[in-house]
Amino acid sequence: MSAEGSTKAVVTALVANMGIAVTKFVAYLLTGSSSMLAESIHSVADSGNQALLLIGGRRARRQATPEHPFGYGRERYIYAFIVSIVLFSLGGLFALYEAWHKLSDPHPITSWHWVPIVVLLVAIALESMALRTAVKESNAVRGNASWVRFVRNSRSPELPVILLEDTGALFGLVFALIGVSMTLITGNGVWDGLGTAAIGILLVVIAVVLALETKSLLIGESATREHTRLIERAIAAGERGSTLIHMRTMHLGPEELLVAAKVAIDHDDTAADVARAVNGAEARIREAVPIARLIYLEPDILRGSPSADPDEPASGTTPL
Numbered sequence: 001m002s003a004e005g006s007t008k009a010v011v012t013a014l015v016a017n018m019g020i021a022v023t024k025f026v027a028y029l030l031t032g033s034s035s036m037l038a039e040s041i042h043s044v045a046d047s048g049n050q051a052l053l054l055i056g057g058r059r060a061r062r063q064a065t066p067e068h069p070f071g072y073g074r075e076r077y078i079y080a081f082i083v084s085i086v087l088f089s090l091g092g093l094f095a096l097y098e099a100w101h102k103l104s105d106p107h108p109i110t111s112w113h114w115v116p117i118v119v120l121l122v123a124i125a126l127e128s129m130a131l132r133t134a135v136k137e138s139n140a141v142r143g144n145a146s147w148v149r150f151v152r153n154s155r156s157p158e159l160p161v162i163l164l165e166d167t168g169a170l171f172g173l174v175f176a177l178i179g180v181s182m183t184l185i186t187g188n189g190v191w192d193g194l195g196t197a198a199i200g201i202l203l204v205v206i207a208v209v210l211a212l213e214t215k216s217l218l219i220g221e222s223a224t225r226e227h228t229r230l231i232e233r234a235i236a237a238g239e240r241g242s243t244l245i246h247m248r249t250m251h252l253g254p255e256e257l258l259v260a261a262k263v264a265i266d267h268d269d270t271a272a273d274v275a276r277a278v279n280g281a282e283a284r285i286r287e288a289v290p291i292a293r294l295i296y297l298e299p300d301i302l303r304g305s306p307s308a309d310p311d312e313p314a315s316g317t318t319p320l
Helices: 003-031 035-060 074-104 114-142 146-155 158-186 190-219 223-235 271-288
Strands: 243-253 256-265 292-301
Touching: 003 035, 003 114, 003 158, 035 074, 035 114, 035 158, 035 190, 074 158, 074 190, 074 243, 114 146, 114 158, 146 158, 146 190, 158 190, 223 243, 223 256, 223 271, 243 292, 256 271, 271 292
Parallel strands: 256 292
Antiparallel strands: 243 256
C-alpha cells in the first residue's frame, strides 16, 4: 500500500476535522445542544487520532538497531491501536455520558436555532470531501476486494482507520442533524439526547472493530494471499525448479515482509549448486514482492526424493 497515499488521506482528514471541531464547539456554546457537544468532542478525538497516525508513520521509518533488529515498522500498528482506544473513550463513552445527561434533563434549543443546522450541513460537506480522498486512495490499492474485505485484510492501518472514522463521522453528523432538527420542530430536547446516544453507540462499535483489526496486526499477520502465491511461483521458477516444502511469512510492518521457507534440493547437489539456487530464489522473490525485505531460505532433502539417502533423515512437507 502506498505510504504517500495513506499520508495524504490522513492529512486531509486532519485538516477537515480541526476546522469542523471549532465550528461545532462554537455552535454548542451558542445553542447548548448535546448533539453538537458530542460531535465537537468526536471531531477533536478524530483530529488527535490522525495526528497519532502521522506520528506512528514517522516513527516507523526509523532504521533497525541492535535492540530492534527487525526495525520499527510495527509502530504504525501500535499507534492505530491507540487510536481505537481514544475513539472508544474520548468519543464514544463521552457521547453516551452526554446523552444520559441530556435525557435526564431534556431542554429545547431556545436561541440561535439556525446555527447547528448550518454547521452540520457544512460539516457533512467537509467530511464528504475527506471521505472522498480516503476512498480514492483506497481504490488505488483495493483491487477487486469488497470494502469489508479491504478493511479486514489490509496490512496497512491508516486507510482502513480513516475510512471507518470518516464513515462514522458522516453517520454521526446525520444522527446529530436528525436530533437537532426534531428538537427544533417539536421543542422536545429528548430528540437531541437520542441523537447524541446514537453517535455514542456508533463510535463505540467503530472503536471495537478497529481494536480487533489492529490487535491482529500487532500479533503478526502473514502475507496476503496474492503475495503468498507470487512468492511460491518465484521459488519454483528457477532453471532447475525448486519444490517448496513449507513456508512462513509475517508482516514486520505494512511495507516490510519476513519470508522464511524450506525448499527441496537434490541429494547430489554441491554446496555451490545450493548457494546458486538459494540466491536465485531470493532475487526472484524480491522482484515479485518488493516488500519482502527479510528472506531466509533453508535447503533440505524432500522426503521421497529418488536421490535421497534412505539412511539420512529428511523433512516432510507441511501444509502452507
